[in-house]
Amino acid sequence: MRIGVLTGGGDCPGLNAVIRAIVRKGADVHGHELVGFRYGWAGVLEGDTTPLTHESTAGILHRGGTILGTSRTNPYGGDADGTAAVREAMERAGVDALIPIGGEDTLGVAGRLSADGVQVVGVPKTIDNDLAGTDVTFGFQTAVQIASDAIDRLHTTAESHNRVMVVEVMGRHAGWIAAHAGIAGGADAILVPERPFDVGDVAASLRRRHERGRTFSIVVVSEGAVPKDGSGLTTTSGEKDAFGHERLGGVAVGLGQELERLTGYETRVTILGHVQRGGTPTAYDRVLATRFGVAAIDAAHEGRWGTMAALRGTEVELVPLADAVAEPKLLDPALLEVAEVFFG
Structure with missing residues (x-):
């Protein structure tokens, strides 16, 4: 043939x-x-x-x-x-x-x-x-490794400056990368599309952590994660590709601004974007x-x-x-439960 x-x-x-x-x-x-x-x-x-x-x-x-x-x-x-x-x-x-x-x-x-x-x-x-x-x-494993390496590097600068670092990774419908990279990188909060989050709850968790003597925090968020109140932290271009998908991006920016406002902690944002796709x-x-x-x-x-x-x-x-091409394979809730042991 x-x-x-x-x-x-x-x-x-x-x-x-x-x-x-x-x-x-x-x-x-x-x-x-x-x-x-x-x-x-x-x-x-x-x-x-x-x-x-x-x-x-x-x-x-x-x-x-x-x-x-x-x-x-x-x-x-x-x-x-x-x-x-x-x-x-x-x-x-x-x-x-x-x-x-x-x-x-x-x-x-x-x-x-x-x-x-x-x-x-x-x-x-x-x-x-x-x-x-x-x-x-x-x-998938390559993307997780790249994200984990980035989180490791952000840990050192976050600790040096007493900052909250918000790291946005890919994941439109499912939080597999965020969960695996977050666990591997020791994240203090992981936000995924499968579980809408409350910004106030995230801020409260970070405050509790800092009250116990921690001076920095790492928050990992999937690009498709959304707040419970639908406040629209994620930005879209309004344009759709040939299959009808909008380009997502920016949830980390809005989230970082809200966390800094609610906690008073200096916050920085890193969007890994297409670096997760590239390389060996x-x-x-x-x-x-x-x-x-x-x-x-x-x-x-x-x-x-x-x-x-x-x-x-x-x-x-x-x-x-x-x-x-059936329904998307969403994140196993049990994996997020493992991650939550280490939050706050």
Whole structure:
């Protein structure tokens, strides 16, 4: 077969490891021809292809980002007949099947294509770890490590200046990064989208901490966290991407201002933003991404279309693509209960 590979949505550490694994197993073992579509679904629609060979994927295991580029293009945007457009593009490129690597939006498109009979096998990807169907997504551990390292560094400057440090991490719907990085970094408060917070309660917790002799505090907040009163601390650009998502940002700024007003403690804000996506993937993510890539090309070779590679416990299995685009996988409340032992 001639199989097309694409990466969609936000970039993510480990994408290149997946591409490399698909090519090595697909070409060297199964004898298939692999071709890459540049810039996600946009490349599919435009026929923007590049050969994927043993040579072209050498030396990319440790590299962040994606050698194929990515975009948030939606083939079904507006009233478009995405299935017809993708089918035509695949015919022009001589491609028999697709392996899209992406999150809820990219795999949502893959699911619709699969339901219409297009031969697709998916690979789950998101640093937010909020995709259903898999216990862990590659890129998550790298993002947590980056955030934890940042919190460690902020601890020293917070202690030196007797300040409250508010650290904003990614997480639109789910607080996995905030919870894991907060626990690992010894945060004194963790605010996540799953549990609306009361600014007054957070301020009171910080005051109690300082009354016991602590001179600084670290607050970790997900970008999608919201106050109980709906006071609108999070800012949005008002613009939406091709899948209807607003760009979030700024909850830490408003939160920091409120905490300083309510406590009187000098407060500083750090928004980690896209630094969480960049750079070299951790060893864990390289291994997981490699396992996903091998499982995906094996599934394609066996004709197990409409499936997705997933981690269940310690085993990589195939699950229906529909499982990936079900409701988002939200933070386990038990993990937040562990974190709360160390608050205040």
